[in-house]
Amino acid sequence: MRNLTLHGALEEFTAEAGARLDLAASAGDQVPFEVVETDGVRSAGRIPLYCYRPLTGDFIRERLGLLVALPTYAPAARALEGVGGLELYLRARGHLRLPEESRSLTDLALRDFLSRVFEERSEFAFDTARFELAYEELERAIYQGRCVTEVVGALHGIDLDAKTDELALGEGLAILRASALAEAPPALSGGERPPLLLVLRVAHDRDQQPSTAFARVRFRRVLTALRLFEKGSYAIGELGYSRIDDGVWSPIALGFSGRTRRLTLIQRDSEDELRAFCNLISRRLSAAHSGGRRPDNSGAGELAWALARFEMGCERAAAHEQLSDHLLALRALLEPEGPASARLAQRLSMICAAPKDRSGLAERTARAIALERAVIAGLAPSDDAVETLVDELAEHLRAILRDILCGHLDADLRAVADELLAEEVDAATAATV
Numbered sequence: 001m002r003n004l005t006l007h008g009a010l011e012e013f014t015a016e017a018g019a020r021l022d023l024a025a026s027a028g029d030q031v032p033f034e035v036v037e038t039d040g041v042r043s044a045g046r047i048p049l050y051c052y053r054p055l056t057g058d059f060i061r062e063r064l065g066l067l068v069a070l071p072t073y074a075p076a077a078r079a080l081e082g083v084g085g086l087e088l089y090l091r092a093r094g095h096l097r098l099p100e101e102s103r104s105l106t107d108l109a110l111r112d113f114l115s116r117v118f119e120e121r122s123e124f125a126f127d128t129a130r131f132e133l134a135y136e137e138l139e140r141a142i143y144q145g146r147c148v149t150e151v152v153g154a155l156h157g158i159d160l161d162a163k164t165d166e167l168a169l170g171e172g173l174a175i176l177r178a179s180a181l182a183e184a185p186p187a188l189s190g191g192e193r194p195p196l197l198l199v200l201r202v203a204h205d206r207d208q209q210p211s212t213a214f215a216r217v218r219f220r221r222v223l224t225a226l227r228l229f230e231k232g233s234y235a236i237g238e239l240g241y242s243r244i245d246d247g248v249w250s251p252i253a254l255g256f257s258g259r260t261r262r263l264t265l266i267q268r269d270s271e272d273e274l275r276a277f278c279n280l281i282s283r284r285l286s287a288a289h290s291g292g293r294r295p296d297n298s299g300a301g302e303l304a305w306a307l308a309r310f311e312m313g314c315e316r317a318a319a320h321e322q323l324s325d326h327l328l329a330l331r332a333l334l335e336p337e338g339p340a341s342a343r344l345a346q347r348l349s350m351i352c353a354a355p356k357d358r359s360g361l362a363e364r365t366a367r368a369i370a371l372e373r374a375v376i377a378g379l380a381p382s383d384d385a386v387e388t389l390v391d392e393l394a395e396h397l398r399a400i401l402r403d404i405l406c407g408h409l410d411a412d413l414r415a416v417a418d419e420l421l422a423e424e425v426d427a428a429t430a431a432t433v
C-alpha cells in the first residue's frame with residue numbers, strides 16, 4: 001500500500017456509501033438486473049442456462065447525488081485529486097472518453113471504484129476483502145510507472161481532537177499523529193508526546209522527482225493559513241525527512257523557525273472549516289505571487305508585504321520584538337502617507353472596533369506606537385501589560401489580513417477607514433443640528 005491517506009479516505013467513503021445504498025434498497029429502490037447466459041457459447045442440443053446479474057454500476061450512477069452529499073465524499077475526492085493519475089485508472093476500467101473537468105473526472109473515478117467494490121451485488125454491506133481488491137487495482141493503475149515522494153515535518157503549536165488521527169488538507173497534504181504514519185521517522189515520532197506531523201505526498205514519474213523546495217512552499221502556505229485561521233503560536237521544525245515509496249528516510253532542511261508558547265486545539269467540528277481555509281489561502285497566495293515573492297496584480301504589493309511582516313512577527317522570540325513588524329504591516333495597509341501623518345491609530349479603530357470602542361482602541365494603538373520608540377531606544381519595559389498590548393495589535397492585524405484574503409474586506413483599507421470616518425462625522429454633525 002503506497003498511500004495510507006487515500007486508503008483511509010476511500011475506506012470511510014465506501015463504508016458510508018454502502019450503508020446509504022443499502023438504505024435506498026431497503027426503502028424499495030430496485031437494483032436493475034440483466035439476464036445473461038451462463039455457458040457463454042450455446043452447444044448443439046443443449047438448453048442454455050440463464051442467470052440474473054445485478055447492474056450495480058447503474059444503481060450507483062443514478063444515486064451519485066446522494067453519495068456526493070455524504071460527509072466522507074469530499075475527503076475521498078480530495079485524496080484522489082491529490083494523487084492524480086485518474087485517467088490511467090479509468091482507461092483501465094474501459095472508459096475511452098473522459099471528462100476534461102477535474103471534478104467530473106473525480107466523480108467518475110469514485111463511482112467506478114464503488115461499482116468495482118460492489119460489483120454484481122444487490123446488497124451493499126462493506127466487505128473488506130472486496131474493498132482491498134478494488135483498492136489494489138486502483139493503486140496499481142494510478143501508480144503504474146510512477147512513484148510517491150513523501151516529505152514530513154514536525155508541526156508544533158497545534159493539536160487535533162482526540163478522535164482524529166489524520167486531517168487531510170487536500171492536494172496531497174495532511175496533518176497526522178506520528179502513530180498514524182507507517183514507519184514514521186524515529187526523530188519525529190519518539191518521546192512521550194511527539195508533535196503532529198505535516199505530510200506531503202506527491203506521485204510522479206520516476207525521472208521527475210520534485211525538489212524539496214516544492215515541499216517548503218506547500219508547508220509554508222499551511223503555516224500561513226494556520227496563523228491566519230486562529231490565534232496561536234505555530235511552527236514547523238527546521239529539519240524534515242523525505243523518502244521515495246517505502247524507502248529510507250533522508251533528512252532535509254526545511255528552514256522554518258517560530259515560537260510555540262501554547263497549544264491550539266482544532267476541534268472536530270472545525271476541521272472542515274480549517275481544510276477549506278487552507279485550500280483558499282493556498283489558492284490566493286498562489287494567484288497573488290509570482291515565484292513566491294512579487295505579486296502579479298497591481299495593488300497587491302502592500303498586502304503581500306504586510307502578510308510577510310505579520311509572519312516575521314509571529315516568529316519573534318519576545319512580544320516587544322514583534323511590535324515593529326506588526327506596526328509596519330499595519331502602516332502599509334492603513335497609513336500609506338507615512339508615520340508623519342499620524343493616521344494609523346484612528347483608521348485602525350474605524351476598521352476594527354465598534355463605534356463605542358473606537359476611542360479606546362485608538363488610544364491603545366497610540367501607546368503601542370510610543371512603545372515602539374522605547375523599544376528602538378532599548379528602553380522597552382518587559383511586563384504583562386506590554387505583552388497584552390502587542391497581542392491585541394497582532395490580533396487586529398491577523399483579522400484584517402484574513403478578511404482581505406477571504407474577500408470579506410476591501411484591500412484599500414485606507415479608503416474604507418476614511419469613508420467610515422466621514423460617515424461618523426456626518427452623523428455627529430446631524431445630531432447637533
